[in-house]
Amino acid sequence: MAELAPKCQSTLVNAPALRLRRTPIRMYRSTITNQSKSCELCLTDVTLIEDRLRKRNSAKQALRLKTRGDVYKACNFDSIVTDVTDKPFLPERSLDFVVSNCVLSHIPPSILHPELLALRAMLKDTGYMCMMIGHDDHWSFHDHLVNQFNYYRYSDTYYQAIFDTKFEYQNRLAKPEWPPIFDRARLEIVDYHANVTDESRAQIRALPHLANRFAKYPLEELAVIHSYFLLRKMPDALDH
Numbered sequence: 001m002a003e004l005a006p007k008c009q010s011t012l013v014n015a016p017a018l019r020l021r022r023t024p025i026r027m028y029r030s031t032i033t034n035q036s037k038s039c040e041l042c043l044t045d046v047t048l049i050e051d052r053l054r055k056r057n058s059a060k061q062a063l064r065l066k067t068r069g070d071v072y073k074a075c076n077f078d079s080i081v082t083d084v085t086d087k088p089f090l091p092e093r094s095l096d097f098v099v100s101n102c103v104l105s106h107i108p109p110s111i112l113h114p115e116l117l118a119l120r121a122m123l124k125d126t127g128y129m130c131m132m133i134g135h136d137d138h139w140s141f142h143d144h145l146v147n148q149f150n151y152y153r154y155s156d157t158y159y160q161a162i163f164d165t166k167f168e169y170q171n172r173l174a175k176p177e178w179p180p181i182f183d184r185a186r187l188e189i190v191d192y193h194a195n196v197t198d199e200s201r202a203q204i205r206a207l208p209h210l211a212n213r214f215a216k217y218p219l220e221e222l223a224v225i226h227s228y229f230l231l232r233k234m235p236d237a238l239d240h
């Protein structure tokens with residue numbers, strides 16, 4: 001198994017663990033493909049693993065990857081679970097690539113900045129981060145009568161009083177609010193892809209009103225369902 005491992009060291013920030021159990025390599029690839037359309041680095045590694053699996057009778061090999069641990073081992077990932085999010089949990093400048101899928105929108109703003117700094121500290125100077133962020137109101141997943149962006153209607157005070165919960169917490173950071181956050185963490189956006197559709201634009205138009213916090217943003221930005229940010233350290237952050 002060791003020789004299947006990609007050479008590049010990577011970390012999954014909250015890996016899509018449950019889904020990996022079923023059809024590990026295929027699911028792994030599709031998840032990474034969805035979240036890092038602009039990042040060939042990751043896809044290259046996944047393709048490498050797939051090619052090698054194929055050469056060794058892929059079906060048999062893949063079926064042996066029964067647990068999350070097996071998949072991590074085949075991909076040369078170490079699973080590290082920690083609630084200390086404001087400090088590096090691996091050596092500084094040790095990671096080529098950091099990827100997160102639908103995680104940043106669940107982190108309270110006060111925790112987000114120190115966590116981004118910790119992730120940046122672990123990133124190599126030549127490394128990249130791919131952050132997929134879901135901007136839609138996750139409560140709408142459970143009730144299809146609710147507008148996809150329902151939470152843009154409410155002020156922070158009203159939202160916190162009525163909807164805020166530690167269970168499925170959402171920070172409601174809209175797409176235009178992310179670049180300043182990355183900038184403050186001295187992360188440069190090198191590529192960006194937005195998932196926005198006619199239906200998502202229609203959902204924004206269908207809202208009865210927008211809270212002041214969001215009303216200043218163009219419809220095209222508010223209608224972004226998912227953002228894919230490819231980031232790297234800003235040159236002035238490279239303290240040699």
Ligand SMILES: C[S@@+](CC[C@H](N)C(=O)[O-])C[C@H]1O[C@@H](n2cnc3c(N)ncnc32)[C@H](O)[C@@H]1O
Pocket residue numbers: 013014015016017085100101102103106107111115
């Ligand atoms: C919507 S789930 C995404 C899970 C997985 N990445 C996926 O794609 O299926 C959001 C995850 O963010 C995690 N999370 C919450 N706060 C976090 C933090 N400060 N740092 C890292 N992950 C966090 C939660 O544990 C939760 O599993």
